[in-house]
Amino acid sequence: MRRFGLRAAGLAAIIGLVGAFGAAAQDSAPQISESTTDHSKLKELQKDFASGPEVTEACLSCHTEAATQVKHSVHWKWEFENPSTGQLLGKSHVVNSFCGNVASNEPRCTSCHVGYGWTDMSEPPPAQDAAVDCLVCHDTSGQYAKLDSAAGHPPMEAKGKTITGADAWAVDLKKAAQSVGQPTRENCGSCHFYGGGGDNVKHGDLSSALYHPPLDVDVHMSEDGENFTCETCHHSDKHVFAGSRYDVQAMDLEGTGKPGMMRKDVATCESCHGNSPHDAFSVTGMKLNDHVDRVACQTCHIPSFARGGIATKTRWDWSTAGKMDEHGHPLHLNEYTQGDGKELHTYLATKGDFEYGENVVPYYAWFNGQVEYTATDQVIDPTQVVEINRIEGSPDDGRSRIWPFKRMEGRQAYDSGLNHLVYSNVWGPTTDTAYWTNFDWAKAIEAGMKAAGAEYSGEYGFVDTYMYWPITHMVAPAEDAVACRECHAQDGRMAGLAGVYMPGSNPTSRGALIGIAFFLAMASGVLLHTVIRVVARGGKGGMNHD
Amino acid sequence: MTDQTTKPPAPFERGLTPCPDCAEREVMIYPRFERLWHWSQAASIMILMFTGLGMNGVHNLISFELAVRLHTLVALALLLLWVFATFWLFTTGNYKVFLPRVVGLFAVARYYAFGVFKGEHHPYQKSLGQRLNPLQALAYAALKTVIFPLVWGSGLVYLTYNFWETLPNAPFWLEVVANIHLAVAYIVAGFVILHVYLLTIGHSFREGVRPMVVGTETVALTPEQEAYLERHETWRLVD
Numbered sequence: 001m002r003r004f005g006l007r008a009a010g011l012a013a014i015i016g017l018v019g020a021f022g023a024a025a026q027d028s029a030p031q032i033s034e035s036t037t038d039h040s041k042l043k044e045l046q047k048d049f050a051s052g053p054e055v056t057e058a059c060l061s062c063h064t065e066a067a068t069q070v071k072h073s074v075h076w077k078w079e080f081e082n083p084s085t086g087q088l089l090g091k092s093h094v095v096n097s098f099c100g101n102v103a104s105n106e107p108r109c110t111s112c113h114v115g116y117g118w119t120d121m122s123e124p125p126p127a128q129d130a131a132v133d134c135l136v137c138h139d140t141s142g143q144y145a146k147l148d149s150a151a152g153h154p155p156m157e158a159k160g161k162t163i164t165g166a167d168a169w170a171v172d173l174k175k176a177a178q179s180v181g182q183p184t185r186e187n188c189g190s191c192h193f194y195g196g197g198g199d200n201v202k203h204g205d206l207s208s209a210l211y212h213p214p215l216d217v218d219v220h221m222s223e224d225g226e227n228f229t230c231e232t233c234h235h236s237d238k239h240v241f242a243g244s245r246y247d248v249q250a251m252d253l254e255g256t257g258k259p260g261m262m263r264k265d266v267a268t269c270e271s272c273h274g275n276s277p278h279d280a281f282s283v284t285g286m287k288l289n290d291h292v293d294r295v296a297c298q299t300c301h302i303p304s305f306a307r308g309g310i311a312t313k314t315r316w317d318w319s320t321a322g323k324m325d326e327h328g329h330p331l332h333l334n335e336y337t338q339g340d341g342k343e344l345h346t347y348l349a350t351k352g353d354f355e356y357g358e359n360v361v362p363y364y365a366w367f368n369g370q371v372e373y374t375a376t377d378q379v380i381d382p383t384q385v386v387e388i389n390r391i392e393g394s395p396d397d398g399r400s401r402i403w404p405f406k407r408m409e410g411r412q413a414y415d416s417g418l419n420h421l422v423y424s425n426v427w428g429p430t431t432d433t434a435y436w437t438n439f440d441w442a443k444a445i446e447a448g449m450k451a452a453g454a455e456y457s458g459e460y461g462f463v464d465t466y467m468y469w470p471i472t473h474m475v476a477p478a479e480d481a482v483a484c485r486e487c488h489a490q491d492g493r494m495a496g497l498a499g500v501y502m503p504g505s506n507p508t509s510r511g512a513l514i515g516i517a518f519f520l521a522m523a524s525g526v527l528l529h530t531v532i533r534v535v536a537r538g539g540k541g542g543m544n545h546d
Numbered sequence: 547m548t549d550q551t552t553k554p555p556a557p558f559e560r561g562l563t564p565c566p567d568c569a570e571r572e573v574m575i576y577p578r579f580e581r582l583w584h585w586s587q588a589a590s591i592m593i594l595m596f597t598g599l600g601m602n603g604v605h606n607l608i609s610f611e612l613a614v615r616l617h618t619l620v621a622l623a624l625l626l627l628w629v630f631a632t633f634w635l636f637t638t639g640n641y642k643v644f645l646p647r648v649v650g651l652f653a654v655a656r657y658y659a660f661g662v663f664k665g666e667h668h669p670y671q672k673s674l675g676q677r678l679n680p681l682q683a684l685a686y687a688a689l690k691t692v693i694f695p696l697v698w699g700s701g702l703v704y705l706t707y708n709f710w711e712t713l714p715n716a717p718f719w720l721e722v723v724a725n726i727h728l729a730v731a732y733i734v735a736g737f738v739i740l741h742v743y744l745l746t747i748g749h750s751f752r753e754g755v756r757p758m759v760v761g762t763e764t765v766a767l768t769p770e771q772e773a774y775l776e777r778h779e780t781w782r783l784v785d
Contacts (some may be wrong), residue, residue: 022785282615284615287618290707293708294711395717427685467684483609483611484611485610501724503602504601504602509725509728510725511727512729514725514729515729518733519735521736522736522740530743537656
């Protein structure tokens with residue numbers, strides 16, 4: 001037995017050596033994992049997990065502080081107190097012009113929560129550590145998913161839809177747990193590319209086109225370019241990420257910092273590219289560098305958004321919802337075909353009318369980074385277009401730059417008695433209040449307001465709204481940047497923007513007209529002189545006097 | 547050139563009267579530097595006009611970026627040339643030809659207003675020291691001391707906006723500067739028209755341009771001037 005054992009060991013060693021040589025022949029350097037841990041070898045992960053929280057428990061047995069870190073992030077709290085305005089924002093509080101609000105629609109909206117089982121917005125997220133969803137960010141097996149209406153839980157059987165709208169499959173939690181690594185574009189994208197209920201619906205510059213974007217769609221994220229993940233810019237510290245849409249760093253005077261210093265606490269362009277990113281030894285470069293204190297990088301370098309074949313929703317009119325077809329079924333129309341060939345809803349009885357755009361030229365505004373939201377207790381003027389969020393900034397405050405935005409047009413319900421924006425209950429397949437089930441605004445708004453604990457007069461109407469989304473992704477190659485003439489022209493991209501003198505926008509300015517008057521006086525003097533010479537000298541004029 | 551401090555120039559030297567005992571000789575009037583100055587200035591002004599009108603949105607024949615690049619580089623090159631030219635004018639004393647003078651001004655003005663229509667001869671006779679008639683001298687003096695400084699001055703202020711944009715109401719003042727630049731640029735364009743047109747008066751257009759190409763022109767020389775040139779500045783005498 002012992003002899004056999006030795007022989008077996010020797011054989012194994014030989015096989016091992018041969019194997020090693022074989023591997024060496026294929027790849028000169030031995031394959032070494034970048035990580036010091038191969039999670040597929042951990043004994044804690046050698047089991048068939050029955051639920052997401054079970055996986056999390058296994059993670060936390062080693063990563064003891066991870067849940068605590070996550071619970072201090074906006075990803076977990078869905079709450080953000082704006083340090084500048086004091087407004088309490090975040091998904092758990094604000095109203096938008098898409099599906100409106102989370103309160104009363106929880107298991108649908110919280111399907112994208114970085115946790116499991118948050119079913120009541122009036123309560124904080126579940127307290128237990130195992131309610132944190134590690135896999136949604138760290139799975140690299142590509143087959144982990146969250147159901148679209150299960151408060152964040154993954155599908156354990158092939159039933160229902162996932163948060164990306166795909167038909168659900170039974171996820172293999174063991175495989176997912178053993179695959180964990182740094183977040184990829186797929187991880188972040190599975191939620192962020194589908195905000196507003198579908199691909200690129202909300203942001204306009206965040207779509208599934210960014211999973212594998214061609215170079216002309218995104219120079220940073222393209223595999224042909226820098227192949228960045230989201231985290232390359234949105235650097236994280238203790239599970240809290242740089243970059244905020246509520247409190248944007250609209251101007252970064254620090255640039256790259258001191259020589260050799262890497263700035264990892266910001267997600268600005270300048271933190272890598274510096275404050276004079278254009279060639280300082282050319283006239284064009286110098287002039288472009290002169291622009292950077294007033295014009296955000298994104299303004300020129302993202303010539304349009306919703307590129308790469310995925311359209312974004314540009315208008316959503318809730319007021320027309322509720323139409324039935326001749327058979328009494330909810331009406332739906334698919335009259336928009338986006339670049340990748342997919343047909344999109346242009347009308348749904350549940351949601352109203354939609355408009356879409358691709359390669360959309362942004363709306364430009366002075367922006368100091370502050371976004372002020374119209375809270376539901378603020379009185380609105382329904383005769384005007386109500387701004388769901390207001391872009392703060394001015395040419396004179398010394399900290400604003402001209403930024404590109406997606407300006408979402410909406411028409412949505414409001415309290416016509418109190419002139420407030422309202423929360424509404426839209427999702428609820430089994431309730432008698434949800435609009436998508438019952439097509440009754442009165443009940444839907446009342447239920448939404450009750451869930452949010454907000455005062456409601458009982459009367460509602462519809463009001464036109466704008467909502468602004470800063471555009472910062474889908475940076476194009478330099479040669480595709482907005483040409484000077486796009487702005488330096490009559491009716492250029494920034495026509496009507498206050499606080500700007502735009503050279504080239506007015507060929508008939510006062511100075512030009514005065515100058516032209518002088519020029520014409522001189523030219524017509526010459527003309528008159530010529531005519532008199534010709535007439536007086538019978539054709540010979542003074543042209544030749546010798 | 548005559549020493550004007552000790553002896554005032556004779557009337558004919560100021561182009562006022564015909565010179566009785568003068569010889570008409572082909573003399574080098576515009577040395578190489580002056581011609582280079584004139585033609586590179588002419589080309590620069592043409593490029594500046596073309597690119598300026600392009601940037602201003604009058605035409606779309608050139609990209610804004612290229613227009614800005616050309617306009618800036620050509621303007622700076624022209625300014626450098628003017629620095630050299632100004633230095634040259636003052637060190638050689640040639641600046642004096644541009645000094646405005648009253649004597650004879652009326653006669654020239656009268657000629658352009660009436661005489662030219664009746665086929666009169668130009669009342670001004672070019673001399674070695676005074677190649678510009680009084681009206682020309684006045685026009686160039688105004689151009690060099692008022693019009694051009696307004697253009698390049700406003701242009702430099704315009705170009706260096708980023709150094710003063712923090713001043714209060716900077717966008718407004720930028721607009722003012724831009725409008726001044728534009729207005730005066732159009733006046734320069736008017737001057738170009740006038741300048742070219744005047745070449746058609748007196749001689750043929752070709753004859754008018756020729757001196758600035760080859761550098762020589764037929765002028766009246768006194769026997770003393772002739773003798774001086776033949777002894778000391780033979781390079782000026784062509785025939």
